[in-house]
Amino acid sequence: MFAVQCNKYVFFSLTTPPSLSTSQHNTTHSNVTSHTNFLFLILFYKDKEMVWFLWWIVLLLLVHDTAVEGANVSYDGRSLIIDGHRKLLFSGSIHYPRSTPDMWPSLIAKAKQGGLDVIQTYVFWNLHEPQPGQYDFTGRNDIVSFIKEIQRQGLYVSLRIGPFIEAEWKYGGLPFWLHDVPGIVFRTNNQAFKLHMQNFTTKIVNMMKAENLFYTQGGPIILTQIENEYQTIEGAFHEDGQRYVNWTAQMAISQNISEPWMMCKQDNAPGPMINTCNGMRCGETWKGPNSPNKPSMWTENWTSFLQVYGEDANMRSAQDLAFHTTLFVVKMNGSFVNYYMYHGGTNFGRTSASYIITGYYDQAPLDEYGMIRQPKYGHLMHMHTALKLCSDALLYGQFTIEHLGPNQDAYIYNASSSTCAAFILNNNSQESPQVVFRNTSYSLPPKSISILPDCKHAVFNTATVSTQVNTRSMQPVVRFDSHQQWEVFSETVPQFDQTSMRSNTLLEQMNTTKDKSDYLWYTMSVHQKSAETQHMLKVNSRGHVLRAYVNGALVGSAHGARNVKNFTLQETVSFSTGINSISVLSAMVGLPDSGAFMERKRSGLMEVLIGKLNFTSYSWGYQVGLLGEKLSVYTDEGSSDVSWNQYENPGTLTWYKTTFDTPEGDQPIALNLGSMGKGEVWINGQSIGRYWVSFKTPLGSPSQTWYNVPRSFLKPTRNLLVLFEEEHGNPLNISLDVVSINKVCGHVSDSHPPRINSWGVHGHFHLRRRPSVHLRCPKKRIISKIVFASHGNPVGDCESYSIGNCHSPNSQQIVENACIGKRQCLISHTTEVFGDDPCPGTSKTLLVDALCE
Numbered sequence: 001m002f003a004v005q006c007n008k009y010v011f012f013s014l015t016t017p018p019s020l021s022t023s024q025h026n027t028t029h030s031n032v033t034s035h036t037n038f039l040f041l042i043l044f045y046k047d048k049e050m051v052w053f054l055w056w057i058v059l060l061l062l063v064h065d066t067a068v069e070g071a072n073v074s075y076d077g078r079s080l081i082i083d084g085h086r087k088l089l090f091s092g093s094i095h096y097p098r099s100t101p102d103m104w105p106s107l108i109a110k111a112k113q114g115g116l117d118v119i120q121t122y123v124f125w126n127l128h129e130p131q132p133g134q135y136d137f138t139g140r141n142d143i144v145s146f147i148k149e150i151q152r153q154g155l156y157v158s159l160r161i162g163p164f165i166e167a168e169w170k171y172g173g174l175p176f177w178l179h180d181v182p183g184i185v186f187r188t189n190n191q192a193f194k195l196h197m198q199n200f201t202t203k204i205v206n207m208m209k210a211e212n213l214f215y216t217q218g219g220p221i222i223l224t225q226i227e228n229e230y231q232t233i234e235g236a237f238h239e240d241g242q243r244y245v246n247w248t249a250q251m252a253i254s255q256n257i258s259e260p261w262m263m264c265k266q267d268n269a270p271g272p273m274i275n276t277c278n279g280m281r282c283g284e285t286w287k288g289p290n291s292p293n294k295p296s297m298w299t300e301n302w303t304s305f306l307q308v309y310g311e312d313a314n315m316r317s318a319q320d321l322a323f324h325t326t327l328f329v330v331k332m333n334g335s336f337v338n339y340y341m342y343h344g345g346t347n348f349g350r351t352s353a354s355y356i357i358t359g360y361y362d363q364a365p366l367d368e369y370g371m372i373r374q375p376k377y378g379h380l381m382h383m384h385t386a387l388k389l390c391s392d393a394l395l396y397g398q399f400t401i402e403h404l405g406p407n408q409d410a411y412i413y414n415a416s417s418s419t420c421a422a423f424i425l426n427n428n429s430q431e432s433p434q435v436v437f438r439n440t441s442y443s444l445p446p447k448s449i450s451i452l453p454d455c456k457h458a459v460f461n462t463a464t465v466s467t468q469v470n471t472r473s474m475q476p477v478v479r480f481d482s483h484q485q486w487e488v489f490s491e492t493v494p495q496f497d498q499t500s501m502r503s504n505t506l507l508e509q510m511n512t513t514k515d516k517s518d519y520l521w522y523t524m525s526v527h528q529k530s531a532e533t534q535h536m537l538k539v540n541s542r543g544h545v546l547r548a549y550v551n552g553a554l555v556g557s558a559h560g561a562r563n564v565k566n567f568t569l570q571e572t573v574s575f576s577t578g579i580n581s582i583s584v585l586s587a588m589v590g591l592p593d594s595g596a597f598m599e600r601k602r603s604g605l606m607e608v609l610i611g612k613l614n615f616t617s618y619s620w621g622y623q624v625g626l627l628g629e630k631l632s633v634y635t636d637e638g639s640s641d642v643s644w645n646q647y648e649n650p651g652t653l654t655w656y657k658t659t660f661d662t663p664e665g666d667q668p669i670a671l672n673l674g675s676m677g678k679g680e681v682w683i684n685g686q687s688i689g690r691y692w693v694s695f696k697t698p699l700g701s702p703s704q705t706w707y708n709v710p711r712s713f714l715k716p717t718r719n720l721l722v723l724f725e726e727e728h729g730n731p732l733n734i735s736l737d738v739v740s741i742n743k744v745c746g747h748v749s750d751s752h753p754p755r756i757n758s759w760g761v762h763g764h765f766h767l768r769r770r771p772s773v774h775l776r777c778p779k780k781r782i783i784s785k786i787v788f789a790s791h792g793n794p795v796g797d798c799e800s801y802s803i804g805n806c807h808s809p810n811s812q813q814i815v816e817n818a819c820i821g822k823r824q825c826l827i828s829h830t831t832e833v834f835g836d837d838p839c840p841g842t843s844k845t846l847l848v849d850a851l852c853e
């Protein structure tokens with residue numbers, strides 16, 4: 001039970017203050033502005049006689065009569081201050097190279113619709129400067145266009161320059177060539193590193209200045225970051241750690257951008273640098289800013305967690321995310337929250353870091369394909385709306401706390417007698433107590449916070465999700481199941497005498513490949529004199545996958561995992577009398593992305609023993625990369641230069657080639673590689689990433705089965721698809737699938753707080769007291785079938801359900817009438833709608849599950 005009793009409707013309308021609507025700040029900033037903020041709170045209720053009354057009107061009038069001369073961004077102990085106004089800002093990470101430029105406008109539009117004010121991105125140094133002094137800012141690397149698109153849509157930008165970024169990105173964003181700069185030590189008080197770091201930082205800052213992208217120039221960038229989570233490695237450098245932190249801050253400030261800089265996870269951030277929190281529970285685990293004059297900001301509120309091969313996806317619930325975000329805002333004075341990630345996207349090519357899967361944060365509010373993930377997206381959107389209604393109280397009010405029960409507190413912010421917001425926290429994770437706050441009774445779900453923008457009416461509860469649940473489906477549209485479709489090219493296993501690069505030791509892999517390839521062949525030959533031909537071969541490696549061949553035949557494979565430093569391949573092998581050739585293919589699945597002394601990290605073979613003999617210091621021959629890579633067999637030109645064979649049976653180390661026509665429509669598409677083992681995929685010469693389906697999770701499924709195929713990589717017909725498969729994967733069983741939302745489900749009960757509906761005129765939000773199920777199919781699709789509908793007490797939730805002992809018999813019919821054939825429908829959860837009350841006096845639930853076609 002919330003603010004108003006069950007039988008009333010609440011209608012809530014907010015006229016967004018101009019300073020919150022963020023759009024066109026570039027055109028208004030130069031004039032003196034005086035904002036008058038109106039907040040109308042209008043509630044209608046319906047009494048027993050079904051008469052509508054105007055219940056209550058609150059007019060909140062806040063005059064921010066600050067004169068602003070020119071655009072500026074600063075901060076105080078409460079928040080960032082933009083043009084003289086404190087701001088409560090919601091931000092989301094979207095990384096430009098993890099999607100394609102044609103997707104950027106819709107990703108940004110969805111972020112805006114979801115209630116974000118800011119888009120945050122890292123800058124990816126190794127994409128922009130692949131070789132010293134050679135820059136690339138085109139296509140997916142076109143950061144300026146990305147920022148201009150954000151500006152065009154009226155959002156702010158938070159730019160995390162780094163230039164070390166971690167980001168589960170290869171080498172943490174540092175170009176690999178830095179490894180070979182004489183005397184370099186990364187991320188410490190080292191002259192060579194500092195020179196290059198300053199050079200690149202200056203390059204980016206100057207580029208932004210030249211395009212007028214800083215807020216003070218009329219652009220969207222309000223906040224910039226230097227370094228990244230440095231505190232986690234600072235201790236390894238002793239005194240030089242702090243010296244580097246101080247130098248970093250000084251170097252950033254000397255860029256003269258006249259805007260705030262931040263250092264995330266850096267409690268000792270010096271001078272004006274704002275230290276910020278990263279994590280999942282910044283409302284509970286963080287010490288706060290290191291000065292009372294710095295605001296409390298959360299730069300990485302993880303919407304999920306990074307995913308590695310061999311592990312399942314981390315499913316962070318919408319409820320947990322909403323709880324911790326709200327807690328941060330109300331308990332930690334939080335005024336800036338960034339979702340990491342809001343859209344994760346795809347690690348195309350070989351860009352992911354060690355063992356990181358190709359799809360990045362698919363569980364984010366916008367999934368890998370850019371589709372809205374419900375209920376996460378909608379639940380957060382409703383929370384943003386509710387918290388924005390509280391901004392003035394939060395940012396300008398006085399804070400008091402009132403204990404309401406053993407684990408229940410009210411956090412109250414009041415700025416004047418009429419500007420008051422309260423947040424009622426239930427920190428008990430089992431019980432749903434009833435508490436009384438200012439003479440009104442509230443029932444609180446376990447581990448939840450209710451938001452009362454006027455201190456009187458709960459409009460949102462973090463644990464009560466009224467957004468529909470979407471189910472994503474993959475529909476095969478192109479199959480590749482005929483032998484005739486495929487051609488093959490087998491990689492040759494090089495023998496010692498076919499390799500020209502030699503060394504008397506086992507070489508470190510990254511220093512040898514220079515990241516030109518994931519693959520390095522280690523070869524040697526041994527002479528077998530005696531008749532004894534069985535031996536134990538032991539190969540120890542630092543990363544990441546080994547495949548051992550004796551005289552060209554595979555004898556065994558082994559691999560490590562994200563948190564395994566080294567692993568051993570151990571096989572009994574047979575030698576023939578005379579010369580035997582041993583070839584070991586060592587494959588990396590991404591470069592490291594973190595840790596102190598990253599430049600000294602080792603990968604590849606460490607020790608080789610055959611029986612009792614030690615071949616670690618021995619004459620080894622090397623081949624960097626694969627023959628197929630050297631010949632670019634994955635491109636149109638390269639593939640026509642080699643002779644391909646007919647497909648017979650799945651082999652190992654095999655290149656497969658075919659073509660396909662692009663499926664019609666504009667829905668996202670993905671390759672289902674469920675029948676493959678491990679390798680990489682190219683489409684029209686562009687790598688869509690590594691795959692590793694054979695490395696199963698503890699539950700026995702692949703970490704990633706579907707691999708994103710951006711439509712912008714395709715032409716209408718005869719697209720070249722090339723797979724490199726290391727194991728025995730079967731290409732006949734892969735398919736090209738269309739990705740869509742095929743099922744929508746809504747679940748509400750009597751105790752739901754009023755729902756904030758976002759449709760309607762921009763800036764106006766309606767609160768509907770009576771809970772309702774609102775179902776909505778994706779664009780151009782309609783509700784074709786009601787799979788389940790029950791008004792009563794259905795058991796379960798949208799994941800799994802059944803009819804309970806209270807059920808309106810006409811539930812199915814009523815919902816079908818309201819929904820079938822429509823793109824969206826709204827069904828009020830009331831007994832009037834469903835006819836006779838099937839169980840008077842009992843609180844009811846409505847659950848509807850429907851198919852979209």
Ligand SMILES: *[C@@H]1O[C@H](CO)[C@@H](O)[C@H](O)[C@H]1NC(C)=O
Binds near residue numbers: 132133195196199
């Ligand atoms: C720094 O950058 C400039 C170009 O912006 C380049 O000419 C110079 O060589 C760079 N210096 C180093 C040490 O990389």
Ligand SMILES: *[C@@H]1O[C@H](CO)[C@@H](O)[C@H](O)[C@H]1NC(C)=O
Binds near residue numbers: 243271
């Ligand atoms: C770093 O700067 C702080 C002041 O911001 C100073 O107290 C400290 O001594 C400096 N440390 C080093 C190692 O330079």
Ligand SMILES: *[C@@H]1O[C@H](CO)[C@@H](O)[C@H](O)[C@H]1NC(C)=O
Binds near residue numbers: 254255256
């Ligand atoms: C920043 O301003 C100072 C003082 O005006 C000047 O000396 C310095 O060169 C400027 N730095 C940059 C990167 O523009």
Ligand SMILES: *[C@@H]1O[C@H](CO)[C@@H](O)[C@H](O)[C@H]1NC(C)=O
Binds near residue numbers: 289331399
């Ligand atoms: C929040 O702000 C209040 C008042 O300014 C202050 O007393 C309190 O310590 C702050 N809390 C944190 C966690 O910074």
Ligand SMILES: *[C@@H]1O[C@H](CO)[C@@H](O)[C@H](O)[C@H]1NC(C)=O
Binds near residue numbers: 415416417
């Ligand atoms: C906020 O509420 C407290 C206690 O109810 C009161 O003492 C204080 O004056 C109020 N502050 C403002 C700015 O209205």
Ligand SMILES: *[C@@H]1O[C@H](CO)[C@@H](O)[C@H](O)[C@H]1NC(C)=O
Binds near residue numbers: 284327331427
């Ligand atoms: C909630 O309780 C847990 C322990 O049960 C505690 O760690 C946490 O700090 C509490 N949170 C708040 C906001 O009180």
Ligand SMILES: *[C@@H]1O[C@H](CO)[C@@H](O)[C@H](O)[C@H]1NC(C)=O
Binds near residue numbers: 438439
């Ligand atoms: C609560 O109710 C009591 C008596 O009904 C009244 O005296 C008091 O002012 C009320 N408190 C608030 C905060 O409305």
Ligand SMILES: *[C@@H]1O[C@H](CO)[C@@H](O)[C@H](O)[C@H]1NC(C)=O
Binds near residue numbers: 508511600
């Ligand atoms: C990298 O290889 C070069 C020779 O190719 C060698 O001189 C250097 O020591 C190696 N560096 C590391 C860190 O192994």
Ligand SMILES: *[C@@H]1O[C@H](CO)[C@@H](O)[C@H](O)[C@H]1NC(C)=O
Binds near residue numbers: 540566567568
């Ligand atoms: C890792 O290497 C160390 C020696 O460097 C060795 O003792 C250990 O057995 C290896 N671990 C595995 C799992 O191979």
Ligand SMILES: *[C@@H]1O[C@H](CO)[C@@H](O)[C@H](O)[C@H]1NC(C)=O
Binds near residue numbers: 607609614615616617
């Ligand atoms: C093999 O040789 C390497 C270096 O030559 C040495 O580090 C390693 O300990 C030796 N292993 C054994 C088992 O003797």
Ligand SMILES: *[C@@H]1O[C@H](CO)[C@@H](O)[C@H](O)[C@H]1NC(C)=O
Binds near residue numbers: 481730732733
């Ligand atoms: C493809 O997989 C299905 C089941 O997953 C299996 O029944 C079928 O035989 C496979 N087809 C081929 C060509 O391997």
Ligand SMILES: CC(=O)N[C@H]1CO[C@H](CO)[C@@H](O)[C@@H]1O
Binds near residue numbers: 282305
């Ligand atoms: C700083 C922080 O909150 N880290 C947490 C991030 O989330 C992981 C996984 O839930 C926790 O293990 C960390 O402690």
